[in-house]
Amino acid sequence: MATVSPPWAYTLQLPHDPRAPGIARATLRTVLAAHDLAGLTPTAELLASELLTNAHLHTRGPYALRVRSAEPNRLRIAVWDSDCEIPPAFTPGGARAGVRPETAETGRGLHLVQACADSWGAHVLGSARGGKLLWAECGHESAQR
Template sequence: MATVSPPWSYTLQLPHDPRAPGIARVTLRAVLAAHQLSELTPTAELLASELLTNAHLHAPGPSALRVLWAEPGRLRVAVWDTDPTVPSGFREGAPVDLPQRDAEHGRGLHLVRACADAWGVSVLRELGASRGGKLLWAEYRAAGRPWG
């Protein structure tokens, strides 16, 4: 009889600090190892690192990393930040303009889109306890694991 692991999620609150992506990667490794999903670590780290670096560079406040395993074989990595502006690489219908070969910036969200099976953004309005901002997310299917 096949077993199904229950859904789980973790959220890590991070200050506006250049060390935040590194702290998030270490935490992400530990979470995935605890759930016997270490094979997902390289892609999950890349997604988290790029999204968190983007948040640090473009949002003035704190951020948060959320990792969600809601369906067998599917991992979602999401980053919340305080700036409601949607990056051009995540805008609906926006052309995918690659940066110049010698450009030092501008590849992060292209990498996220290339590595993810699905991606998106939610702009959050400040209501009650909400702090507003946006949530960028990317998810991908683990090789050899079925979609839920």
């Protein structure tokens, strides 16, 4: 008899602190191990790291990491922050916008997300909390790329 795992989600609220992205990555590894998804760790950690770093570098307030099961063996990793501006790389037609010269030391993170994720997107949130949500999905097939 097949066992169906119920959907799950975890949200980690983070202060604007340089240690927060590292704490979030450690939490992500623990969550994936607890749900027998350790095989997704390298891809999921890269996606989370880039989204978290973007939130930390480009906003002044708190941010949050949300990880949820999208379907069996798939994850959606999302990062909320208080800034309503969607980065150019996450806007329609903006996949190539803002590509940095090879000598630049920054500016490639969201392009890495696009390259490593099965799907990705962004939403401006109109609720009382406001801000935006950047998300990326990955599954076992993307972990083997």
